[in-house]
Amino acid sequence: MIDKNDFKALFDEYYESIRLYIYYKIAEKDAADDMAQDVFMAVWEKRSEVSIQNIKALLYKIAAGYIVDYYRRCDVKADFKKWISCTFIEASVSTNEQAEYNEMMQLYANALNCMADGQREVFMMNREEQLTYQEIAERLRISVKTVEKRMSGALKVLKNNMLTL
Amino acid sequence: MKRLDNKITAVPHWDKTADQIWNERFAVLTDEDGKEGNDGQTSSSKIVSLKGRTRYILSVAAAILVIITTTAFIYSKDINAVSGEIVSVHLPDGSIAQLSTGTSISYRPMLWIFSPCVTMSGEAYFTGSHAEGFSVKTKQGEIEVLGTSFNSRTYDDKFVVTCIEGKVKVKNLRSSVELTENMESTIINGKLKAEYVSDSESAVGWTKGVFSFYNKPLNDVLKDVARYYDVKIEKPEGIDTLRYTGKFSRQKSAEEVLTIIGQPYGLTFKICK
Numbered sequence: 106m107i108d109k110n111d112f113k114a115l116f117d118e119y120y121e122s123i124r125l126y127i128y129y130k131i132a133e134k135d136a137a138d139d140m141a142q143d144v145f146m147a148v149w150e151k152r153s154e155v156s157i158q159n160i161k162a163l164l165y166k167i168a169a170g171y172i173v174d175y176y177r178r179c180d181v182k183a184d185f186k187k188w189i190s191c192t193f194i195e196a197s198v199s200t201n202e203q204a205e206y207n208e209m210m211q212l213y214a215n216a217l218n219c220m221a222d223g224q225r226e227v228f229m230m231n232r233e234e235q236l237t238y239q240e241i242a243e244r245l246r247i248s249v250k251t252v253e254k255r256m257s258g259a260l261k262v263l264k265n266n267m268l269t270l
Numbered sequence: 271m272k273r274l275d276n277k278i279t280a281v282p283h284w285d286k287t288a289d290q291i292w293n294e295r296f297a298v299l300t301d302e303d304g305k306e307g308n309d310g311q312t313s314s315s316k317i318v319s320l321k322g323r324t325r326y327i328l329s330v331a332a333a334i335l336v337i338i339t340t341t342a343f344i345y346s347k348d349i350n351a352v353s354g355e356i357v358s359v360h361l362p363d364g365s366i367a368q369l370s371t372g373t374s375i376s377y378r379p380m381l382w383i384f385s386p387c388v389t390m391s392g393e394a395y396f397t398g399s400h401a402e403g404f405s406v407k408t409k410q411g412e413i414e415v416l417g418t419s420f421n422s423r424t425y426d427d428k429f430v431v432t433c434i435e436g437k438v439k440v441k442n443l444r445s446s447v448e449l450t451e452n453m454e455s456t457i458i459n460g461k462l463k464a465e466y467v468s469d470s471e472s473a474v475g476w477t478k479g480v481f482s483f484y485n486k487p488l489n490d491v492l493k494d495v496a497r498y499y500d501v502k503i504e505k506p507e508g509i510d511t512l513r514y515t516g517k518f519s520r521q522k523s524a525e526e527v528l529t530i531i532g533q534p535y536g537l538t539f540k541i542c543k
Contacts (some may be wrong), residue, residue: 108301109299109300109301112296112299113292113296116288116292116296117288117292120288120291120292121288124284125281128281128282134282134284134285135285138284138285138286138291142291142295145296146295149296149299150444185280188280188281188282189278189279189280190278190279190282190283191278191279206278209278210278213278213280214280217280229280233279233280233281
């Protein structure tokens with residue numbers, strides 16, 4: 106049983122993560138945002154049945170279910186090319202450097218596209234959100250060993266794609 | 271090999287922050303949703319025997335009461351706006367409802383004091399004091415008026431409420447939302463969504479005799495035109511993704527209007543007879 110205050114706290118803590126998680130899987134921004142809202146709506150509607158202890162993993166589980174539905178509706182391959190971006194911290198970057206960055210961005214997107222779903226979600230949770238292996242394992246309800254294994258698989262794919270540079 | 275720089279990210283730039291989403295969709299949820307109070311069941315009844323005259327008077331009074339209440343329930347005002355006209359309706363509380371083409375509303379004048387309630391389908395613009403507040407019922411949901419002016423449209427499966435001024439509350443079976451100025455709620459398939467709109471005035475353009483569209487799907491624009499002139503429009507293929515912005519008078523003929531709309535896309539629309 107959770108009330109509105111619990112729900113708000115839950116939303117504040119996990120909404121960003123959940124929409125990112127869905128995005129890691131489907132590489133669609135708007136659909137991910139909509140789906141994340143549905144996930145929280147589903148939790149709200151079931152609020153009398155859920156307990157605050159295991160809610161973190163539940164959020165990810167509901168999200169995973171919606172993602173499966175999504176793929177059933179539109180069977181498309183996730184493509185990260187259009188979302189990748191680069192912020193330059195230095196004020197001026199030479200065209201030469203810019204070209205280099207562009208190439209690197211392409212390679213990075215390629216690497217993400219090549220990763221298996223399981224590898225990519227773990228890799229991106231770790232890299233984009235700086236979550237620890239322990240935290241990732243708890244959220245996805247898998248063992249830390251599995252996280253490590255997927256991570257090393259993901260890094261291998263990354264290396265293969267980036268080494269051409 | 272160069273190291274992958276930390277500045278490169280695959281995370282997109284979200285249109286809305288988590289806070290904005292909370293305010294638009296989740297802030298309105300209340301703990302009480304769906305829970306029904308259970309009271310008023312405790313009054314015990316007493317059997318009283320009555321004699322002669324008193325009994326006669328009481329039964330007559332009861333009969334009259336029954337007749338009055340039945341008429342109150344049966345007597346309802348139904349107003350329909352037929353093709354090409356806008357009808358203004360004065361509601362018992364002094365507020366005004368303007369009905370667009372093809373809209374119908376009904377209410378029970380004699381019951382207004384007890385349950386101020388209007389049933390509608392189509393599109394209507396409500397303005398006025400609404401001091402006591404009434405409710406508008408549609409197939410897809412209900413509006414609770416909290417003193418304001420607002421536009422309500424129900425076409426196809428969509429139920430859209432645009433708040434121009436003040437405050438209204440929109441609810442369906444599952445959820446409810448309070449709208450303030452420049453907010454718009456949409457119910458599709460029982461799902462309620464609310465957002466800020468930059469063009470709330472264009473929602474009521476029809477009351478001023480103009481068509482006013484702001485970044486609207488071309489399909490919806492054509493539907494509006496077809497409804498207003500009561501014609502069928504033949505649509506060319508591949509217009510599903512186009513969006514239209516424009517403003518023009520409703521005095522023109524349907525053909526003229528379709529030429530205006532088609533021009534920027536190089537399209538011509540035909541009216542099927």
